[in-house]
Amino acid sequence: METHLQQQLEGLRSALLSMAALVEEQIARAVTAFMERDVDLCDQVIAGDGPIDAMELEIDEQCIRLLALQHPIARDLRFVAASMKITIDLERLGDIAVNISKKTKQLTGLPNLKPLVDLPRMADLSQSMVKDSLNAFVRGDEQLAMDVCDRDEEVNQLQDQIFEELLAFMKEDSGSVPQAMQLIFISRHIERLADHATNIAEGVVYFSQGRVIKHHAVEDPTPSPIRPESGGPA
């Protein structure tokens, strides 16, 4: 039989999954809307942010209630703490989807630049990082989480290449400045998707092992009264 604590942890996990699913969908729609310069889809993304904001607040309250009434310890406590941190990244991922859509709208109507092959590649990579970081969270899969962190550097390199390419366009032809600027902003937003995926992945390692890989400081758990235990929602 499940305890109240287990039930509430399961409820928290399922709320986080719903929020994550919504965020992933918003990102996918924002990227499609950008690739296809689909203004209607942009508007749908912009309108779709409200439920994500509301979910962050609900999940925070769920965590507060769980902490106040169930006093989780060890791994369960770390899971609740990580949940409160992960909602911040999920909410900001949602904001980035909105920002991509706003910039895409500003882009439509302007003449097209030469297609940038690196931008769709970076978008694919960032989206896969978001997807995998959320999967790693759901499954408590530390290996997948570490793998997400490793991929961030590739996105940063693509971002640098895209920036250099767009800078060259602007220097050659000042008429391309408005489009190139929007593309630079969009590429930075896409790069930030990967940054948040990395934050989430770091959180997964933190809650599953009490082990910190943030800021590239891989450390063993500090001896403390709070020892990792088996169990928990992952």
Place this chain on the structure above:
Amino acid sequence: METHLQQQLEGLRSALLSMAALVEEQIARAVTAFMERDVDLCDQVIAGDGPIDAMELEIDEQCIRLLALQHPIARDLRFVAASMKITIDLERLGDIAVNISKKTKQLTGLPNLKPLVDLPRMADLSQSMVKDSLNAFVRGDEQLAMDVCDRDEEVNQLQDQIFEELLAFMKEDSGSVPQAMQLIFISRHIERLADHATNIAEGVVYFSQGRVIKHHAVEDPTPSPIRPESGGPA
């Protein structure tokens, strides 16, 4: 006589104050280094980020330990929860100071553009928002926190003006593209200082009243077993 809980909350509060002081100093140095194109100071800012990252991790562990051992409730619990959220913003404010310094270094050596009056003004405003959001946190001053949130719109407007001005430079003279691009990036970083200050200010309202003003949804506390109580560290 102070209880263990009160002592530990005081310890948490003082750790947050130290982190906040360090972050404020990094931002002030990054802005000065940008205004004066001081490469040495940029390098100091870049080198100074490590202690901030370390403090985020320490404070998180302090929160986990406090939750596990002291079972804070009501206002104290909200303070601990808000602390775990605020460290994220503090750490990212530190990252932004580093990013401003990196961009400033890329800017030095390039010919100067016409001075932008709005950029120092926006920097002043953003810095004052960061300062006030942290003061609001220290004093639990909800009014000051609301005031910070109100100022965010002015920063956004300045950012739009700066962007339009720089875009005009680039269209007129493609030779100005590299400098103008760096200035656009720096102005966006400065604008993000204000965004994080706003997040912190929203957190202050949350922990002092259990009242949510995030996402512009001002709500009364939901009736729940966790009622606001007097006391706590603010």
